[in-house]
Amino acid sequence: MSLFINQLINGIHVGSIYAxxxxxxxxxxxxxxxxxxxxxxxxMVGAYTVVVAIGTLGLSPLAAILISIVICALFGILIEKVAxxxxxxxxxxxxxxxxxxxxxLLQNLALxxxxxxxxxxxxxxxxAPLNLGDIQISFITILTFGVSIVIMMALQTFVTTxxxxxxxxxxxxxxxxxxxxxxxxDNTITLTFAIGCTLAGIGSALxxxxxxxxxxxxxxxxxxxxxxxxxxxxxxxxxxxxxxxFLLGIAESFTKAYISSQLSDAVVYGILIIVLLFKPSGxxxxxxxxxx
Amino acid sequence: xxxxxxxxxxxxSFALIITFLFAFALIASGNINNYYSSLLISVLIAIIMTxxxxxxxxxxxxxxxxxxxFMSVGAYTAGIITKSLxxxxxxxSLTIALLAGGLLAALFGFLIGMPxxxxxxxxxxxxxxxxxxxxxxxxxxxxxxxxxxxxxxIPRMSRALAESPKDSAAIxxxxxxxxxxxxxxxxxxxxxxxxGRAIISIRENEVAAEATxxxxxxxxxxxxxxxxxxxxxxxxxxxxxxxxxxxxxxDFNKSIEYLVMVVLGGMGSITGSIISAxxxxxLPELLRxxxxxxxxxxxxxxxxxxxFRPSGLMGTKEFSLIAxxxxxxxxxxxxxxxxxxxxxxPFRPHYDVWENQPVLETKNLGIQFGGLxxxxxxxxxxxxxxxxxxxxxxxxxxxxxFNLLTGVYEPxxxxxxxxxxxxxxxxxxxxxxNGIARTFQNIRxxxxxxxxxxxxxxxxxxxxxxxxxxxLRSEEYASEEHGIDIRARELLRVFDMEDVADDNADSxxxxxxxxxxxxxALASNPKVLLLDEPAAGMNATETQExxxxxxxxxxxxxxxxxxxxxxxxxxxxxxxxxxxxxxxHIIAEGTANEIANNEDVIxxxxxxxxxxxxxxxxx
Numbered sequence: 001m002s003l004f005i006n007q008l009i010n011g012i013h014v015g016s017i018y019a020x021x022x023x024x025x026x027x028x029x030x031x032x033x034x035x036x037x038x039x040x041x042x043x044m045v046g047a048y049t050v051v052v053a054i055g056t057l058g059l060s061p062l063a064a065i066l067i068s069i070v071i072c073a074l075f076g077i078l079i080e081k082v083a084x085x086x087x088x089x090x091x092x093x094x095x096x097x098x099x100x101x102x103x104x105l106l107q108n109l110a111l112x113x114x115x116x117x118x119x120x121x122x123x124x125x126x127x128a129p130l131n132l133g134d135i136q137i138s139f140i141t142i143l144t145f146g147v148s149i150v151i152m153m154a155l156q157t158f159v160t161t162x163x164x165x166x167x168x169x170x171x172x173x174x175x176x177x178x179x180x181x182x183x184x185x186d187n188t189i190t191l192t193f194a195i196g197c198t199l200a201g202i203g204s205a206l207x208x209x210x211x212x213x214x215x216x217x218x219x220x221x222x223x224x225x226x227x228x229x230x231x232x233x234x235x236x237x238x239x240x241x242x243x244x245x246f247l248l249g250i251a252e253s254f255t256k257a258y259i260s261s262q263l264s265d266a267v268v269y270g271i272l273i274i275v276l277l278f279k280p281s282g283x284x285x286x287x288x289x290x291x292x
Numbered sequence: 293x294x295x296x297x298x299x300x301x302x303x304x305s306f307a308l309i310i311t312f313l314f315a316f317a318l319i320a321s322g323n324i325n326n327y328y329s330s331l332l333i334s335v336l337i338a339i340i341m342t343x344x345x346x347x348x349x350x351x352x353x354x355x356x357x358x359x360x361x362f363m364s365v366g367a368y369t370a371g372i373i374t375k376s377l378x379x380x381x382x383x384x385s386l387t388i389a390l391l392a393g394g395l396l397a398a399l400f401g402f403l404i405g406m407p408x409x410x411x412x413x414x415x416x417x418x419x420x421x422x423x424x425x426x427x428x429x430x431x432x433x434x435x436x437x438x439x440x441x442x443x444x445x446i447p448r449m450s451r452a453l454a455e456s457p458k459d460s461a462a463i464x465x466x467x468x469x470x471x472x473x474x475x476x477x478x479x480x481x482x483x484x485x486x487x488g489r490a491i492i493s494i495r496e497n498e499v500a501a502e503a504t505x506x507x508x509x510x511x512x513x514x515x516x517x518x519x520x521x522x523x524x525x526x527x528x529x530x531x532x533x534x535x536x537x538x539x540x541x542x543d544f545n546k547s548i549e550y551l552v553m554v555v556l557g558g559m560g561s562i563t564g565s566i567i568s569a570x571x572x573x574x575l576p577e578l579l580r581x582x583x584x585x586x587x588x589x590x591x592x593x594x595x596x597x598x599x600f601r602p603s604g605l606m607g608t609k610e611f612s613l614i615a616x617x618x619x620x621x622x623x624x625x626x627x628x629x630x631x632x633x634x635x636x637x638p639f640r641p642h643y644d645v646w647e648n649q650p651v652l653e654t655k656n657l658g659i660q661f662g663g664l665x666x667x668x669x670x671x672x673x674x675x676x677x678x679x680x681x682x683x684x685x686x687x688x689x690x691x692x693x694f695n696l697l698t699g700v701y702e703p704x705x706x707x708x709x710x711x712x713x714x715x716x717x718x719x720x721x722x723x724x725x726n727g728i729a730r731t732f733q734n735i736r737x738x739x740x741x742x743x744x745x746x747x748x749x750x751x752x753x754x755x756x757x758x759x760x761x762x763x764l765r766s767e768e769y770a771s772e773e774h775g776i777d778i779r780a781r782e783l784l785r786v787f788d789m790e791d792v793a794d795d796n797a798d799s800x801x802x803x804x805x806x807x808x809x810x811x812x813a814l815a816s817n818p819k820v821l822l823l824d825e826p827a828a829g830m831n832a833t834e835t836q837e838x839x840x841x842x843x844x845x846x847x848x849x850x851x852x853x854x855x856x857x858x859x860x861x862x863x864x865x866x867x868x869x870x871x872x873x874x875x876x877h878i879i880a881e882g883t884a885n886e887i888a889n890n891e892d893v894i895x896x897x898x899x900x901x902x903x904x905x906x907x908x909x910x911x
Binding site: 029033035083086087090091092093094095096097098100101102104105108109111112224227228231235260262263265266269270272273276277280281 | 349355407408410411413414415417418419421422423425426429430432433440544548551552555556559584585587588590591592594595598599602603
């Protein structure tokens with residue numbers, strides 16, 4: 001039983017990180033229907049920023065993390081302006097390839113600057129874990145879970161109630177109509193990328209606290225997982241990303257514990273396939289039927 | 293003209309053979325060292341992968357991110373087979389292994405395609421990515437495949453095919469080169485047969501393809517299975533080039549690599565795929581001197597290329613030397629065999645005469661979406677050669693009735709009888725083949741195909757030749773294609789559209805696009821023609837012309853016509869009978885005069901008095 005609960009806690013921990021990153025995917029997809037393959041690599045950008053800020057500039061861990069989050073947001077804006085904006089009216093697949101190109105570019109630049117050798121994440125966090133009988137909950141788990149829940153609720157409130165959030169929803173429904181209604185679609189899209197990448201920056205810090213090794217390709221695996229989480233929950237739907245993230249994290253940690261750690265990826269993809277076959281637009285996604 | 297074609301056919305074969313002999317001689321004489329000859333093999337394998345992926349992604353228009361998965365199935369199957377047949381000469385065991393690898397990959401393609409192809413766009417991409425990764429993880433955990441460490445000591449083509457390494461390398465090149473030529477030619481000729489047209493029409497507009505009589509599920513699966521087959525063969529070649537396989541090699545980055553090649557070359561352009569595969573495999577090798585920078589340069593090129601040429605190197609066009617191959621091959625028979633293929637014109641409609649009974653009849657037809665009753669107790673009938681109108685306020689359920697009749701929606705109650713047989717629950721393309729054709733409220737043409745090709749797609753089911761004879765350009769292919777060409781042009785002449793036959797459908801003015809849609813519907817040889825708001829967006833002159841056209845169609849093609857229209861002048865002018873639909877129910881039926889004086893109808897069209905009705909549009 002304690003194994004079960006510990007694995008559940010583990011799953012929720014990983015799941016909250018997936019959910020945070022998945023939110024970025026979902027928001028960007030929701031607004032411009034683009035799978036932003038470079039999103040996972042923003043994680044890596046954030047991690048290296050912290051490494052440089054602490055190791056080279058000698059800043060305090062908290063300051064370094066805050067700066068890294070800002071840098072992530074700026075990267076998101078930069079990538080959107082330089083690489084995606086010129087392709088807004090091109091075939092969707094061209095944007096997809098560009099996103100793949102940007103992802104490769106980021107990874108290889110990091111490879112060039114920081115070498116492939118992994119670096120330790122320089123933020124020590126030594127707080128005693130919470131003990132409840134057989135069950136142990138580490139401080140990082142509580143922090144990760146708390147931070148993600150608060151952020152998701154804030155985001156949901158922002159998107160449903162604020163003016164900027166309403167513009168986002170309008171643009172995602174119909175970009176041309178939104179433009180005609182006087183919404184600055186360019187700014188709205190930029191804002192979406194900025195928020196998505198800010199979340200990736202926070203996700204990066206939380207991810208590195210759990211797995212403190214920084215390397216140029218560290219972002220791709222959590223990136224893919226988060227992306228699957230977003231699709232699982234229904235891409236474009238904010239609560240869907242949360243649900244998908246948690247489900248994926250828990251499924252993964254149970255497979256590792258009870259079935260086989262090698263097969264965990266297969267199980268994750270299997271769940272994705274089964275869900276998509278029965279509910280093609282994800283768990284919380286709205287199914288869109290082509291009108292004839 | 294004929295001379296020209298012969299010339300360019302000779303030119304293509306000549307180019308292929310010269311390229312081959314040149315490279316073969318260089319390898320055999322040892323002028324190209326092992327490194328470069330191996331690079332050349334990698335290029336050829338990448339071409340097979342890219343061109344086959346282009347079949348699904350470019351021609352069929354379905355995004356697939358699991359192509360490397362099919363490659364790995366072929367690679368492991370082939371590797372395991374040659375390893376387990378050590379006493380057999382490699383030439384023979386390799387042939388068996390490649391075929392087996394291709395077939396098993398094709399089986400995987402078929403099994404994965406069946407559920408996956410129900411999804412579209414990004415979702416299909418994700419689900420194929422998932423399947424590709426599952427294949428990889430399974431291979432990683434199987435004993436027979438060597439697990440994560442991989443399968444080693446597979447006989448290498450560059451060593452094991454002959455005594456001397458030079459000879460062996462040269463034979464390896466010959467094998468891979470001609471397999472590549474065969475794969476590329478097959479996909480090219482398949483793409484230009486009736487099957488290729490069917491596949492492309494799905495990319496252009498799936499709903500219209502199905503309504504034109506194309507069994508879309510079948511063709512999606514066909515393209516998917518073929519692509520997987522070729523990927524499996526490429527995998528088998530790869531296994532015997534490298535001599536060892538690791539599951540990691542086939543992860544989704546590999547699939548993405550091939551997708552990049554397809555998009556960069558131009559989706560749907562086979563020569564584009566060849567060029568981009570060649571460049572993208574050699575480029576990183578050429579940049580070896582700048583070791584650290586090469587991947588940065590590569591990815592930067594990718595991004596810039598997409599920004600400045602988003603439709604890829606070649607777009608959907610083909611390089612002319614190869615484009616001529618097919619014209620030439622059509623001439624093969626007449627020039628080399630001195631044999632003229634007679635056009636086969638078996639396309640006469642042969643329906644029984646239906647004088648006493650209605651050609652189409654519905655019995656208490658209805659449909660419910662969840663709790664919403666969209667149509668209920670619809671009883672309509674169409675007699676031979678009759679023009680009938682279906683009118684009603686917006687949202688009354690008119691298009692829903694059309695969708696029920698054509699099988700887009702399956703009725704939840706009642707029955708539909710076409711020429712005496714029930715068609716309830718049949719798929720759309722079968723209903724089309726049984727005699728109902730339709731047009732759409734919002735025009736659905738195969739936009740990037742020519743006017744003539746749009747028509748030819750609708751002739752699809754009246755042709756018989758198989759995908760194989762399409763690939764091999766058999767006699768059957770030539771005569772049927774010739775016949776279809778004559779028939780399609782005839783049909784266009786009836787509509788005075790012969791001069792725009794070779795224009796792209798989306799370049800036509802609006803009125804002609806509507807006309808083309810009707811023309812395409814007629815090409816499938818219907819007994820009943822359904823027109824969904826044919827006059828929408830037309831001015832008074834165009835509408836008048838349309839009325840004449842509709843009357844002309846009825847006599848010339850002997851079809852019964854059911855039309856939805858808001859333009860009362862048109863409806864009252866040409867319809868012999870009119871049904872009025874409101875809230876999913878038929879509220880009135882009769883001649884134009886009877887309808888115009890019907891109390892219920894006047895109430896349904898709110899705010900209209902009897903005097904205003906003629907010539908005005910209801911709102």
